[in-house]
Amino acid sequence: MDVIExxxxxxxxxxxxxxxxxxxxxxxxxxxxxxxxxMKAGYSEELVAAGILHDTVEDTNLSLQDIEQLFGRNIAQIxxxxxxSDKSLSWEDRKKHTIEYxxxxxxxxxxxxxxxxxxxxxxxxxxxxxxxxxxxxxFKRGKEQQKWYYTHVxxxxxxxxxxxxxxxxxxxxxxxxxx
Numbered sequence: 001m002d003v004i005e006x007x008x009x010x011x012x013x014x015x016x017x018x019x020x021x022x023x024x025x026x027x028x029x030x031x032x033x034x035x036x037x038x039m040k041a042g043y044s045e046e047l048v049a050a051g052i053l054h055d056t057v058e059d060t061n062l063s064l065q066d067i068e069q070l071f072g073r074n075i076a077q078i079x080x081x082x083x084x085s086d087k088s089l090s091w092e093d094r095k096k097h098t099i100e101y102x103x104x105x106x107x108x109x110x111x112x113x114x115x116x117x118x119x120x121x122x123x124x125x126x127x128x129x130x131x132x133x134x135x136x137x138x139f140k141r142g143k144e145q146q147k148w149y150y151t152h153v154x155x156x157x158x159x160x161x162x163x164x165x166x167x168x169x170x171x172x173x174x175x176x177x178x179x
Contacts, residue, residue, distance in 0.1 A: 011031045034116050035049070051116070084098065099149075110160070114165045117153055118169045154170055157169070
């Protein structure tokens with residue numbers, strides 16, 4: 001079985017019965033979309049697989065050791081780099097940690113993190129088109145704090161180098177928060 005198919009099966013099983021925040025959309029649609037964004041942008045199968053698996057350690061019962069055993073050290077390191085290390089911290093502290101970490105993270109991690117944020121922003125934009133600004137009520141922090149977070153993430157992602165997905169994220173964030 002190729003690494004992408006294996007990642008799809010692993011993530012689907014791990015995210016079973018989970019849904020996107022405030023919706024009835026199965027959660028697996030997000031990691032699959034992240035993988036598709038990476039695939040369309042021409043990244044390697046290993047990076048696509050890491051994109052599909054990026055939330056498994058943070059949001060499911062799978063451990064980093066499980067990911068490493070199933071997919072190898074490189075994919076496990078990318079998943080680890082895309083995972084919040086301590087979910088018990090406040091939203092602000094977790095987001096500040098992510099922003100700081102991404103400033104110096106390896107490009108593979110920054111690319112997967114960027115694809116993740118890009119899909120999240122596109123999802124929020126699509127939901128706002130359908131449901132209006134009440135969409136912001138789904139989040140622990142509202143529109144202004146989300147704007148702060150995404151603006152700083154973009155800055156951190158681009159500190160070492162720029163890449164196509166980052167340019168797309170910048171445009172989507174500008175569009176979303178202009179409304």
